[in-house]
Amino acid sequence: MRRNSRLEPMRGCIGLVAAILLLPACGGPKAPDSESGQVSGAASPDTAQARGESAATRPAAAGQGAFAGRTGELVNPDNSTMVFLYYDLAGIPPPIDDWVEKDNRVQYVPAIEKAAKRAEVKAELESGVAAVRGIGTLRLSMNANLSEYDPSYGEFMVRALAPSSVVEFPAMGQKVSLKFSNGRTAQIWKVPAADAQQIRDKIGYGGNVSLDVGLRITGVLPAPGGGTISTEVIDYELQDNRSGAMLGRIQVTQ
Numbered sequence: 001m002r003r004n005s006r007l008e009p010m011r012g013c014i015g016l017v018a019a020i021l022l023l024p025a026c027g028g029p030k031a032p033d034s035e036s037g038q039v040s041g042a043a044s045p046d047t048a049q050a051r052g053e054s055a056a057t058r059p060a061a062a063g064q065g066a067f068a069g070r071t072g073e074l075v076n077p078d079n080s081t082m083v084f085l086y087y088d089l090a091g092i093p094p095p096i097d098d099w100v101e102k103d104n105r106v107q108y109v110p111a112i113e114k115a116a117k118r119a120e121v122k123a124e125l126e127s128g129v130a131a132v133r134g135i136g137t138l139r140l141s142m143n144a145n146l147s148e149y150d151p152s153y154g155e156f157m158v159r160a161l162a163p164s165s166v167v168e169f170p171a172m173g174q175k176v177s178l179k180f181s182n183g184r185t186a187q188i189w190k191v192p193a194a195d196a197q198q199i200r201d202k203i204g205y206g207g208n209v210s211l212d213v214g215l216r217i218t219g220v221l222p223a224p225g226g227g228t229i230s231t232e233v234i235d236y237e238l239q240d241n242r243s244g245a246m247l248g249r250i251q252v253t254q
Helices: 045-050 079-090 096-102 111-131 193-203
Strands: 020-022 038-040 072-075 135-143 155-157 166-171 174-180 188-190 209-221 228-240 246-253
Touching (some): 079 111, 079 166, 079 174, 079 209, 193 246
Parallel strands (some): 072 135
Antiparallel strands (some): 020 072, 038 246, 155 188, 166 174, 209 228
């Protein structure tokens, strides 16, 4: 994993289609202009657990703007699925025939079996492309890259959500990047000093904190070799990987 400005989600690097969970839109509030959201609702571990919620069980918000009709959600998609999603969002026909010919399963099969394998791989790719239609939200798990507590401002920084952060999905000769348009505010985790000490005790020295983040797709920027998908952070959970303790559940005000 690249640190600071380059991050990778915790997912399998192979496999063509991630688990896709199609959920109805929850009718969430209208998305703000970029950078206008405020982070609120920082919770102590006890408070967060008492709510009986989890990021996986909350309904997904529908996409906004040009993507308002997209109500499906992808949970920890693999690289190939994100490439399929990029082409669908951008409205660009995916180069399926080219992908088929470059697939190792087609390239290295005996000539007598090549036609059948080509048809099999093409059908698999077409199924993957069809499966991402209607996706408007994402849920990813990754390292939070949590900062030390700053008592002057009363906050932690979730550096994985910084505006400069990029999550990359390379597959099939393409590289799709994912960015957070409201990262400047979403990365700020406001915590009272009394609760901050409890959190630091749970994390310990050099603690490894995981991030489970809900994202709303807001835009796509095509580019040669793969483009960029822009998202807004909806909410996220932070958990200490060592102890499994829930550290906080944060809703980003839209």
